[in-house]
Amino acid sequence: MDWGLMMKTFRRKTIVHCCAVLSILTASNAFAQPALPAYDLLLRGGHVIDDKNHIDSVMDVAIKDGKIAKVATHIPSTDALKTIDAKGLYVTPGLIDLHVHVYNGTGERNSYAGDNSVPPDGFTFRVGVTTVVDAGCSGWKNFEDFKERIIDRSKTRVLAMLNIVGSGMRGDKYEQNIADMDGEATAQLALKYPQTVVGIKTAHFGGPEWTPVEQAVIAGTKANIPVMVDFGVDRPTRPLYDLLTKKLRPGDIYTHMYSGLRQEQDPTTLGPSKAFIEGRKRGVYFDAGTGGGSFKWSLAVPMVKDGFIPDSLSTDLHISSMNGATKDELNVASKMMAIGLSLKEAVAEMTSHPAHEIKREDLGNLSEGSVADVAVLRLEKGHYGFTDMQNTRVDGTEKLVAELTIKDGKIVYDLNGMEALLWNAPLDPNAKYASRWTTFAPRPPDSHNTNPTATLPH
Ligand SMILES: [Zn+2]
DSSP, X not given: OOHHHHHHHHHHHHHXXXXXXXXXXXXXXXXXXXXXXXXXXXXXXXXXXXXXXXXXXXEEEEEETTEEEEEXXXXXXXXXXXEEEXXXXXXXXXXXXXXXXXXXXXXXXTOTTTTTSOOGGGTSGGGTEEEEEEEEEEXXXXXXXXXXXXXXXXXXXXXXXXXXXXXXXXXXXXXXXXXGBOHHHHHHHHHHOTTTEXXXXXXXXXXXXXXXXXXXXXXXXXXXXXXXXXXXXXXXXXXXXHIIIIISOTTOEXXXXXXXXXXXXXXXXXXXXXXXXXXXXXXXXXXXXXXXTSOOHHHHHHHHHTTOOOSBOOOOBOTTTTTSSOOSHHHHHHHHHHTTOOHHHHHHTTTHHHHHHTTOTTSSOOOTTSBOOEEEEEEEXXXXXXXXXXXXXXXXXXXXXXXXXXXXXXXXXXXXXXXXXXXXXXXXXXXXXXXXXXXXXXXXXXXXXXXXXXXXXX
């Protein structure tokens, strides 16, 4: 056989052989890889509270590809890669904190575009919050720095209200400067980032003029988003009644509703002032924003008793409220429940209501197809104390705690390891798919043979 003929024969044989191996492999793959179950993650037997869909009962919730796939009275475990028993717990949409300050990390002292703000991920998932709205730390001049520095780098969904002050919430020198309040420029920036900028904020103004409110409404109208007002110093030239009945539009938001700093309370009845009653009739929303100096029991108790409850529960989180009376979103909810809010109302005010206020109806619900942001909450019973800005206390017997938080379909917080297997339990055959339902590393397939330095997270 000459050399050329020999090579031709060899190649033909090799090709035939390879084809045979390939077809065997293909056939065996078909047997070895049955179709995956319909869902990635199943929360079974929890009490679902989904205000938007009028659900307040024990249901199963199935998640697939980061979305809510099904909510039903019985979904079998075999339909999911991973099942978690949520019996005795409440399952709600991921919570939305409508008023926080998270423009942290610029290094600027005494500034909410700096040291007064907190990093969002440290304060959110641990209390069931998956979305926060930064309330005016940045304005049109520094929003893009805020976005690059915090919004784009956080695991929490961070949305923003632009301050009507172009330089944002950087202290009196900036916030009292009427020349830096440009509704037109603010609207243009808001329209450039419609997925992220969800409102306009005016705050801390001390002057007699209506300029900040008027410019904020110009911006909000052009960009078709709401205005949130922290009404600053109480001034007779711009009364609360005029703000809520003339200046703001239906759909705008009055925050710090129980502060008592701007005649929110009727001095005789101790219930809501005429301005509040008329404002609510017109469709202005009222937000808690309890903060460091914006929540008094002497207002909240009689006003809630009178039925004037918040449309949305928010913290006004910053470096002093985080350790003061406010603490966090679930503490705000628990304190309001201690004076009469039902759990169902509290959940609505942290989910569907704030989503509606910022025109983000895609958030704050468990509708099939919605993003799978979920909070699994425990209502603990015991003796608890809740304080206000004057350090007075209300006692309560219930407190909400987050057991599990899911963002975009994946577990991001698990207080008691309810998703984890015991360390010495047999391996879960589905563990290789764990990245479909959790952000936490699964146990390696052969724990004994693993080089620990190669797999340990830093
Ligand atoms: Zn604030």
